[in-house]
Amino acid sequence: MMDLQEFVNKFHTMTSILSVEKRDDDKIGTIRIEAANNLYIHAMEKVDKDGNVVFKEKFIPGSSYERYMKKELNFENFCYECAIKKKPVHAYIRPEYYNFSINLYMMPLNINDPKKAYCSYSQEISFEENIEAMSNISATTSSNVLQACIKLRGAADLQKTMDEVIEDIRQICDASYCCVLLTDFNEHTWSVFSDALKKDSSIHSIRELKDQDFVEFAKSWIDTLAGSNCLMIKNQYDLEVIHKANPTWYESLTGANVKSLVLLPLEYNGTTIGFIWVANFNTSNTLIIRETLELTAFFVASEIANYQLLGKLETLSRIDLLTGAMNRNSMNNKVTQFMNGEVQFKSLGVIFADLNGLKSTNDNQGHDAGDKLLKDAAQILRSYFSDCELYRAGGDEFLVIALDKPKKDLEDKVNRIREESMIPGKVSFAIGLYYCENGESICTAMHKADGLMYEDKKRYYDRFPANRRRFL
Template identity: 55%
Template sequence: MDLQDYVNHFDSMTCIISVEKKSDGSYGKIRIEVGNPAYVASFDKANAPIAMKDENGFVPGCEYTTYLPKDLNFEHFVVASAVNKKPMHAYIHPDRFPIWFNIFSLPLNIDDPDKYYCTYTQELSTEANTEQMTNLSAKATSQVLQTCIKLRSSTNFLKTMDEIIHDIRTACEASYCCVMLTDFKERTCSLLSEDIAVGVPQHSLKNFLDDSFIEYAESWLKTIDGSNCLVIQDENDMKEVKLRNPNWYRSLKSAEVESLVLFPLQYNSETVGFIWATNFDTKDTDRIKETLELTTFFIASEIANYQLLQRLEMLSSTDLLTGVLNRNAMNNRVLRIVTGRERKPESIGIVFADLNGLKPVNDKEGHNAGDCLLKEAALILKLSFEGCEIYRAGGDEFVIIALDKPRKEIESRVEKIRKDSADPQNVSFAVGFYYDDKGGDIRVAMREADALMYEDKKQYYDRFPELRRK
């Protein structure tokens, strides 16, 4: 077959790609054998819609990596068509390009003992085409639609995300599926939801999240290298990860991960998180990738809306004088926990800290002096209970909520406050501390801590009756 004559019959940008056959059944080098005039013109530096690595224009028969970075997704796509003889279609927006790609590939039956062949046709556009985005198989469409319905009808975002992640893990036949949120400006990441298959000895991601994990997540973006996702199907793919990101490779190996599909969650050109599934059914890779490409679009949008509402709530929940959270924020926090809108904590630590001596300062030195004392008290509590939630419940009363913190850690902080408060020359607090290591009812814990605080205040005024409120 005259490949050049054949490809010239296509009007759209089209080339013919070859995949090298290997004796062990695997594939080798992937080459762009020939291109039609429209395809070759795209390599002209002056008119090219996308930037190429090689500035010398198109040369028939070169490896694709002459022009583009090595891309596992591209390789999976052409191997599925050329080697596995499957007609392929994808509609994608790789981060490395400012355009959308509508891609088609058809297998070619060419008698060549050394190579497989396929056509590769691409249409480019600067704007997303919703019709193409939703051009999915029936099974993928059904799964995406189920996700959309659950997201839009949800009254409990966290619970709904748990259901969706369970559905995705089940559909992928994966051992593990997870959504992790990221904030690269604040250098933080957090677990939103995860689902683990029954009988799989998988540790929760939250056991590994610390201040440095955001750097680890950042390295994933470098490994993906401008593509829209990363799919690892076999040991050959793992070797590429080992080359690009050795630390991640070692981590995957130690966790006995044999296959992985990972998508950055993008919203308004920002990465708001990642979703991934491990040890999935690699026989169904094309459908899984097709489903997640659109599903992640909706999940990222809902996450962004959820985070926006949280930020707006935070703006309306700060005590303007002290900078800590206000009573409204505390009530909302407690309500979310009690009603199940937030996950029930494994342990609850509550500290009530009532500022001693505020009234005498207000009476003798004026309210400006009293305000300064409140600000100083709030600063002490923020420094003493770093990593906990600090609220000004009203007047001179502060509440610290410490969820899933070790008892000894909170006890030592409380004892430090008590020791400092024993000296009336210091900023002094009456303190009540209650801890429930079973994660019981937070309202009960708050009542107990409040009662203990009043006992401590009574003892303080018994020691210093001249400071008693009048």
């Protein structure tokens, strides 16, 4: 048997020799660091400026890697693929718990040992992302990822195209299920952006699990990933590792008939915006699957983040952020649609509602109280006219457009609002309804509803003169 220390000393890069215990079952045997050169040892034992160190103990040749760091399924999979299955391995990883990235190369070694298989492990550490290393991928992965990128970049309908890409990924991985789950930890919300399910699969789409709190699951996934950018579960042995680390998730996985899984966080600008995973995949092709998913996740996260940003900008352009009602810009666009004949209707109800007492609230209690009053007012109108369109037309003025609604229903709702407005302590409106069935223009209807609203306001101040303020 060769002298492993003498062999590893010939490398000019940080290099170690790893061994993997040979077993008769599908479990990964004990992984040991048999030898390492000084460059590798010094790098692993060096404390960085943040006080972090890779090796928690001094290096002793032949010790299990778990002497130095916690159990890492990705690392074990790399070792198994290289040492046992004799496949060269290259990976570029960015562990979150360290301030550097690792570009690693592993090569199988032909050493005659009945109990162990061996491989070399060389690495480069960089404190900035190495784009060249990230793009150094196999031709198969390049083709798969390039096709996904071209589809996503040219997408007129991102949702439809993402569905196509996710189905492609499911087929590439020969998986039963592929899913993109979006999460917002601040708002405690989750949604399925896209998923693909193999026909006659024993797994169900998580769209069917509406009652489960996947936000809490997602938070636990981050803990289980422990800074890694990928988690691969190939078999029952790996599932048992998850059982120890995250028993609740383990019960969910086994209950859903998941036998294997690759899970990756979707990150953009340092924020986790969701996750992508494949379940029950072809475990004989783990290296290509991991490589494909890692790079695809990078582009998927970018496209979704841009999509969400555009959605937010669109929302800002049409929604009043304080009240949640549609804003004046949306109202003007709607009026234009009416004038152009784009809105078809049999009857039209236009309601103007002016909030009484906003100025005095702002003057006496402050603008926070005034903002709350506006939000309460919008909520009241929304509850009464939930099936109509609500706009904030101006500072304290709201507009409701009701298409093809019975006149009596609208009149009853307006009268109830008017009655409640006369009760001291209640949110008070001056309100005017104009209803037409004879094809009058939207502008005429709005003008007449506005006039009726000011008549109602005059009646309110005649009844409560102390609340009078100048109005037009």
